[in-house]
Every structure is written in structure tokens, then in C-alpha cells.
Amino acid sequence: MREEIFEKEKQFHDQWASTIDVEGIRVRDYFEACTAPENRFILRQMGDISGKLLLDLGCGAGENSVYFAKKGARCIAADYSPGMVEVALQLAAANNVQIQGRTMNAIALDCPDNTFDLFTLLICYTICQILAAIKEMRTVFLSLR
Numbered sequence: 001m002r003e004e005i006f007e008k009e010k011q012f013h014d015q016w017a018s019t020i021d022v023e024g025i026r027v028r029d030y031f032e033a034c035t036a037p038e039n040r041f042i043l044r045q046m047g048d049i050s051g052k053l054l055l056d057l058g059c060g061a062g063e064n065s066v067y068f069a070k071k072g073a074r075c076i077a078a079d080y081s082p083g084m085v086e087v088a089l090q091l092a093a094a095n096n097v098q099i100q101g102r103t104m105n106a107i108a109l110d111c112p113d114n115t116f117d118l119f120t121l122l123i124c125y126t127i128c129q130i131l132a133a134i135k136e137m138r139t140v141f142l143s144l145r
């Protein structure tokens with residue numbers, strides 16, 4: 001049953017990814033516009049992120065990864081929708097930054113323990129089993145112990 005739900009959601013997001021116009025995404029506005037107070041709040045909490053290794057879980061079109069890569073972080077854009085990961089890589093190329101793309105399910109992270117300095121799990125209301133995802137994240141983040 002759970003696999004069925006994941007499969008349906010993955011197809012939904014792959015379909016959505018195929019409609020995204022990368023050229024129309026304004027990465028800076030996404031974080032700094034006056035209409036994004038929640039993201040401006042997050043930025044204030046994060047401080048200097050240059051050189052940090054960041055996992056952008058449920059990356060969608062990759063706005064977070066691209067924004068933070070521009071600020072000097074090493075970003076891995078991860079999503080269980082291969083279509084979204086592809087869009088994230090296109091967005092990075094359009095913004096002249098390098099990020100890594102990975103197709104991964106948030107509840108079964110395929111990366112070594114104690115790997116990342118930072119993570120973003122933004123607007124991921126679509127992640128079913130969010131608690132399972134957070135539990136999984138505890139093992140791969142250096143500071144979530």
C-alpha cells in the first residue's frame with residue numbers, strides 16, 4: 001500500500017516537473033522577496049553557509065539548492081521524482097552554479113551516516129510519513145544527534 005502511494009506521488013511530481021519552465025524561476029526572489037518572510041527568517045537563522053554540505057530533501061525544482069550554492073554551499077538536490085531532480089540540475093545550469101542531483105526517498109536515505117552539515121526540507125507537505133523521514137535524517141546529519 002505504502003509503495004503504491006509513493007509510486008503515485010512520484011508520477012504526479014514527474015508530470016509536474018515536465019511542465020516547469022526553468023527560465024521563469026527567479027531563485028533570488030524565492031528567498032529574498034518581501035513576499036517570502038518565512039524564507040528570509042530561515043536565512044537569518046542559517047548564517048554563513050559557505051563550504052557547508054547541504055542536503056536539499058524534496059528539492060522540487062531546486063530553488064533551495066541553487067540559492068544556497070550561490071552562497072557557497074555544496075548542495076545535493078534530492079527528490080524521489082527523477083523529473084524534479086533533472087529540473088533542479090537544469091536550474092543550476094541556468095544560474096551558472098554546480099549542484100549534485102540524487103534520486104532518493106526521504107524515508108530511506110541512501111547516503112553514509114554523519115555526512116551533512118545542513119538540510120532543507122522546505123514545503124514538503126507532500127512527503128507522506130514525515131516522521132519516518134525525520135528519523136532517517138537524524139542518522140545522516142552531523143548536528144541532529
Ligand SMILES: C[S@@+](CC[C@H](N)C(=O)[O-])C[C@H]1O[C@@H](n2cnc3c(N)ncnc32)[C@H](O)[C@@H]1O
Pocket residue numbers: 009010013057058059060061062063064078079080081084104105106107121122123124125126127128
Ligand atoms: C512542493 S515540492 C517542494 C519543492 C522545494 N523543496 C521548494 O521549497 O519549493 C515537494 C517535493 O517533495 C518531493 N517529495 C515528496 N515526497 C518525497 C519523498 N518521500 N522523498 C523525496 N522527495 C519527496 C516531491 O517530489 C516534490 O518535488
